[in-house]
Each structure stands twice: as structure tokens, then as C-alpha cells.
Amino acid sequence: MRFVRPETLEEAATLLGQESGVTRIISGGTDVMVQMRSGLVAPDLVVDLKHLTGLRSITPEAGGFRIGAAVSGAQLGEHEGVCALWPGVVEGVQLIGSTQVQGRATMVGNLCNGSPAADAVPGLVAADATVRIMGPNGSRDCPVAEIPAGPGRTTLGKGEFVTSVFLPARPERSGDAYLRFTPRTEMDIAVAAAAVSLTVDAKGVVTAARVALGAVAPTVMLVPEAAAAIIGTTLDDAAQAALAAAASAACNPIDDKRGTIEFRTRVAGVLARRAALIALARAGGQN
């Protein structure tokens, strides 16, 4: 196994593009190291990115924030601007692991690890965040929702890697929230999860919404039907029920040791409804 710390993004892209064996990138390493130790993966090339310029900074951009790929959960949680603008995204990231894990774990690693149960991803999808990708052919931007391809897989091409996440500006009276269900309160993996981002008008009517679900399909998924169920409503009881039903209907989970299909499907709807109510409260609305 070779371990390389490239000097530039271009060098990293070249290294990764030319490697014929198994590659892994280290942002925080909290997935990679554990997978290597347990024998799940034996990479030929490990590329460490976290020291590269800009990869650990959070910069205001167009009313939103550009967040370097190696920014840890702890660093993100201490950033007042991001916390105020996208509290739901931050709470998803901060659910990852423990205090120790937070010191290292990143949103980008969480996304690129490709777990359907990744805690940072539903919030990013609901936020309509994009990632900036560097590769052998230069740089491109892509919506977060289009990155996951299946358990452990992404749509990133050969030699491509993520350099930053962009969280956009948002209108007034907007809010977001993320909830997951785990049998334990900590150190657990989501059995079902939901993120909701929404905007209300002065009368408290939802004018825009995005609903994303985790751990109930091969990838984190955006559920437009669930969003449609609440747009134009004040999230009254009927809208809440419609939201939960639409979220449950979209589920395509597996039956395994962590939860039954029936359980995941029902709970995803419950979480979507509860997350929507929190998002609404954060947007300053009332149901």
C-alpha cells in the first residue's frame, strides 16, 4: 500500500487517475481506517487530502457557504454562520459518531463512503447542496443528490474527488431539520432517517419544500411527492398525514437485523412529519 500526501489538487487527480489498483481518499479517515483495520478493504493507494489549501476552510459565497472537503463535524458545528443558515444540515453532521469521531469525520467522507444510512447526506440533499469535483479533466459541480449510486458506490468518475460542498443562500422564513431513528441514542446507525427543508410565506403557508429520506432505499433519496404534500399548506394535521404517507410510500428498504421493511417504512413517515414540524418552527411558522 502506498500512502501519498500530494502538494496540489492536480497532483492528487493525476495520482488517482493513473492508479490501476484500489484507491481510497482520506478526508477524516473515520470510515477508511476502520474498514482497513477490519479487513474490509486493502487499498493499493491511499491519498491524504486534508492538508491541501482551502480544504479545511469555510468561506461565505453568494449568500451561502463553501465548505472544504476536510472540514470536520466539530469545526462545522462551531461555525455560527452555517449553524444559523442550515441548522438541519449541521445537526445531521453532528449526529455522526462521538466527540472523538466528530474531531475528524467530514460531510464529504460521509457522502463518498456511499452508505444509504449516512447521517449528513439527507440534510445536504434537502438543502439542494452541490459539491465541487476535481478530476483528471478539471473541475465540475454536481448536486449532492446525484452522487450516491448504491450501497458503497458513487457516481464519481475515475480519478475524481470532491474538494468542497456548497450550501446555498436561502429565502427568509426558511428552516430545515434532520431526524434519524436508532435503537440507541448514540454510536448507532440510522434505521430510518428524514430531512426536511422548507420556506413559508408571511401567512405561514409552505411555499417551497424538499424532503429527503435515509436508510430506506439503496441510496439517500429525494422524495418530491412528500414535498408536494405540504407545499401550499400550513402543515395542518391533514398535510402532516399526507407527508408521512408520501414518505412511507416512497420507501424501498431492506429487511435486516437492523429493522424490518414494515418498521423502516412506518418510521420514515413519522420522522418526515416530525422533521417538517421542527423545520417549520425554525422557519418561524406555526402549524
Added chain:
Amino acid sequence: MALDNTGQRVFKVVGTRPPRPDGVDKVTGRALYGADMSAPGMLVAHILRSPHAHAEIVSIDTSAAEALQGVKAVVTAADFTPQEDEYLDDILVNCLARDKVLYDGHAVAAVAATSADVAKAALKLIKVEYRKLPHVTDVDAAMRPDAPIVQSGRSLETVPEGMSENVTSHCEFGHGDLEAGFAKADLIIERSFTTAATHQGYIEPHACLATMGADGKGDLWCCTQGQYNVRSICADLLGIEASQLRVTASEIGGGFGGKTTVFIEPVALALSRKSGRPVKIVMSRSEVFLATGPTVSSSTDVKIGMTKDGRITAGQAHLRYSGGAFPCGTVDMGAQAAFAAYDLEAVQTLGWNALTNRPKEAAYRAPGAPQAIYAVESVVDELCQQLGLDPLEVRLKNAARKGTKSSYGPTFDDIGLMATLEAAKAHPHYSAPLGENQGRGLSAGFWFNFGGNTCVTLNVNTDGTVGITEGNPDIGGSRAAISQMAAEELGIPYDKIRTIVADTSSLGHNDVTDGSRVTFSVGLATIKAARDAISKMCSRAAQIWGIDEEAVVWEDGAACPAGPNAGKFPPMTLAEIAAVSFNTGGPIAGHYEFNADGAGVSFGVHLVDVEVDRETGGTKVLRYTVFQDAGKAVHPSYVEGQMQGGAVQGIGWALNEEYIYGEDGRLQNPGFLDYRIPVASDLPKIDTVILEIPNPGHPYGVRGVGETPIVPPLAALSNAVSRAIGKRLHSLPMSPPRILKALSEA
């Protein structure tokens, strides 16, 4: 045995809370655990494990592994002699499979190599040809006549004819006329329950370092609850004499009963003997789950009759336990413990053990009792619900007390169940208001406790300090408690005493640290060894003063003339006597060795409040109080620690922990991510109330406290959930999917 204190004795050291002697080492990382030992030229060994639940081993070819550069030895079952004694042979076959693999993860071969990478690469070169056999992992399925047979010819003669060969033993306990008892009942409830196998979940995986030279002498360092037990098993399995093998117990990162046997130690010794080099084995967490002892899994039917005013008229339980792929006697303890908390005229318990393709059961705190008492206490609670009776009053009405003929035979002496129930009744927890979706559960629990073979040496050093050598690994703070009892008896300060755990060559035999026996038995031996040293010190003082030995007494850490007639001499302290000991006859030491009896049974009562989220099935534990009779609490913090720890492990067992098997008979969750023990944020503070009903069998009244606390939580949680949601679950764990399903079936 006469109780010295009969309630009057004023203790100076016993009952206080000095800092634990091993605390600094443990928090600074200086403490040496099983994996911390290394030796020059040491090899590292890894173990090849079965990927099948049940298969015949057609052949094993280790030649390619042996030929790999860096591999120094490979062993399989063929390197060991089968044992005539079935108990020993089962341990051996569990360490390395002989003709069949009996469960997923069963060890098949082991390789010692110059590095872990080489050892792991060598495992891949071992060719094992398997012929897969049908498997069974469920205890009820295993008892059906057409079940796949895990092992043939293992049934004891107690097993009734016509049952599956998997049924290895049968037991029966009880007394009185059941039919007449049930006839007197106003309400009879009969229910069936299951509990999943759970693991002890100790944080430290098994680890050992073995050396065995060409001269046949061996040394073994390992994390164990009993180095003498390891020595006798390993000496037998390797065909050497006990005197030639010295076993040293490391510090131990939890055991809870699971480290009372061997898994890797004989393998490491065999590899060392074959290679001529020290060999270290450290299990991974998944190996710990796959191949070390979980509890039994159980299936139990309980039938209880009660009068309208809450008197139990008869109780009956049928218990079916599986201790995995080997015969297991744990069901006997379940059958004895099931109704122990009750004073009954008619009671009967029947038990069966069945073989399944699961790892060999190992003890886990109060083995067999939590499962049985869960079933009984659930039915008692349901009777209370249906008859509209207060569950605490009903327990008080039926509680076993001094003079009760217990459901398993003996008549109880002084026991603390009534006092414990009264304390629970009087506690503010019992009457605190509950909110919506909240429920309060109550359960009593019981454990026998044990004494056993024990041996202690107490050395009086010339500088006036004292060294105690005892032979039981310290799992719950026993070194502190032992030092406290010695300080109490000798009349010197606690910090003048250091207690160490000896290796097998330094002290006579000591039974394993189990059965909640150490503070009781080793404590008792320590008190006696101190008294032995005291009599020697009195004799030295008598010699110095030129008076009769009988005219000297020991008071406040000093020898004194017994009265005015004995002569007028100023007291001689322990330090003063020790300082001149070389001139008065040589070193001074006290000894005591015995097979301790009179451990004294222990009862506990747990109260728990839960809140259930009806939309997700999640259960939150809101409040928890443990009431337990500890006899005399020598170090109350450790007693509380045992009570809290047992409650926490029981909460995990009740709510989330379980061995989950797939259709293929393989374990689905051999890791802490999917085998969910509670984390700190899952728990409220566990409140404790210690009752001190002296055990007549110990001079200070000490009873074992370590096992009883894991017994009540299963039923307490189940009763609380049942009251919170208005539906009773009959299977553990009550994981969120199970609760949500029960709610949706309403």
C-alpha cells in the same frame, strides 16, 4: 458460624469508601491487561474459523500454510489427545473442532507466525473440505423429534424417552400438590416466553501469551476470572502436570462470568510447544461474539394461580434452555431460581437443555436465573393487572422469608427479601406520578451465591505494613474490600496494606472469581489469616514481656496485656512487633485455607419507569432504582457499582441485545454496532438502596452482591413497557420493531 458483630460491632474501615488501589493504573494506562504482555522472540497466532453453522470436516490440509515463510507452527484438533472426561473434552473440542464444526465461527486451526500479516495470510492457505449438514439454532426447533442432531449420544439418563437426541438433560424441582393449589386459585394465567442469547459484552477481548519450552515447563499470562482453573484445564489438555504450568492472571477488563473457561489458552500453549517460541493470541471483537460464551437462549412456559386477594396458590414453569452445541447445566439453576422469591405451598419447575448450532454457553452473572425469573415475574405482574392488585403488596404477601421452604429445597435462614420490598414501598420512586405513555415496572430477583475453595496469605512486613496474597482476579474492586477487612481486623490504616493477586505457583488453589464469592470467601479467609497473624504477634509480645500468650489481647492494632493481673506493659503496635520480629522468631505471616460454606442467598427488587414512543416503538428508561440486600457492604461504592452494572446489563438484555441468526445459521451481528449494549446516554442515573441484613455465615455479615442485580431488570422492564402501552410482549429483547408491531396489532 457465629456472627461477631450481631449488629453491635462498630466498624472503622469496613463500610467506608477508600480509593481503589488499581484506579490510578487503570486511568493512566499503566495497568497490564491480557494483550499487554510480550516476550522476546514472540510469535503472533491467528485462528481459522468455520464459515458454516454445522458441517463435517472431511479433511484439513495445512501443508501450504506451513510452507509459508514466517509460519512457525500450525495446530488442529489432531495435535491434542481426546479427553476421557466429557467436560474437559467439550472444552477441548470447543477450542478446536474435531470431526465436525458445530457453529458459525467454531475454531478449526491456528497458525503462529512471525507477524500478524503472515499468520493471516497462512490462514487463507489452509484447505478445509467441509460437508455441510442441516443446522438448528432455535431451542424449540431443536427439541422436535425431526430436528437435525447437533451431537449424538450426549443425553443423560434423566431425559425421557422419545425426545430428540439434542435434549441432553432434564431436571425437576418443587414441592406440594399442584392440582390442589391451582384449584384454590381465583385466576390462573399461563403464558410462554422467549429470551435471546446475550453476550457478557466485556470490553477486553480474550488475550494470552504462552511459553512452553523443550523442558516441558510452561508459563501462561492471560485475562481470566480464575488462573487455577485455567491451569488445571490446560495441564489436562496438554498432558502436563499442574506444577509445570504457571498461570498469571492479568488485570481484567470485565468478565461477568464469561472468562471462567478457556478458548485460546490451550491453543497458544500447543503452538508454543510446537514452535519453541512464545505465542500470543488476541481475539478480535467479532471472534469474541462468534466463539466465546453467550448466555443460553430460552423458551419458558409459566402457569400461576392467584386468589382475588393476591395469594399465590400454585406455580409451575417449564424451561427449555439451549447452551449451544454442548451439554449445559444452566437450566438447572433457572429451574431452581424461578420461584425462589416466593413462599409457596405448591410449586414445580421442569427444565430441559437442548443442543443447538450456537457457541458454547459461558456463565453470565447469575446464569440461568434472569430468563426464568423474567417469565415468572411477568406472569405475577399480569395477575396483578387483571385482579387490580398492587404488585408490591402482592409480592410482600407472598415473599419468601426466614423459615420458608424454598422452591428448590432448602429452608431459608435470615434473608432480606421482605426488607427489600418494604424499602421499595417506602421509597419516593414507588409513588411518583407518571405521565402519558409511561409505565412503572417492578420485579424481584434472587441468586444463590457461592463460597468455595479459598486460600489467603497475609505477610507482616518489618516496616509495619502488610501484604496480602490472594488468588482471585479482581473484577469489581475486591482488592480494596480485602484490604479493608484486613485493616479492620488488624487495626491498622487501610493504606498500610497492599493486596495482590497471586499466580498459581505462589498460593494454594482458589476457585474462580464467580458465584459472587470473592468478597465473601476471600474476605473471610483474610479475616482468619489476620487473626492467625494476630495470635502470632500476641505470642511475640508475650515472649518479649515474659508473660503467658493467653494473657495478651489484640486491641486497636496493638498487643496489650489482657488485664491488670497479666502485668503492666505499654501496648506494642503491629509495627513495633514487626520491627523486632527477626529477633523473636523470624518473619510473621498469617494463613488461612478452607472450602467456604454459608455464602447466604441474596435478593433484590428493581423499580423502573419507562416511556414508550408509540410511533417508533422506542423505549426510554426514565428512572431506575435498585434495592438489594448486600449483607454488610464492605465498600459501599463497589456494592452500588455492582447494582448499577447489573441493572444496565439487564436493561440492554431487555431492550436491544440479542444474538441474531440468519437462515444459514450464521451470526448476523458479531460486533458492537449491531449487538447493542446500552451507551451512557441511553440511561438515567441508576439509584441504589443498599439493605444490610447480616449474613450469619460471615463474621462481618457479608453476602455476595455481584449477580443478583442482573436478575430483576428483564421482568421489571417488560412489566413497565406492558403498563406503558397496555400490551404485554412475551419475547426479549423488546426492540423497537417488536414494540411497534405489538402496538399495530392492537
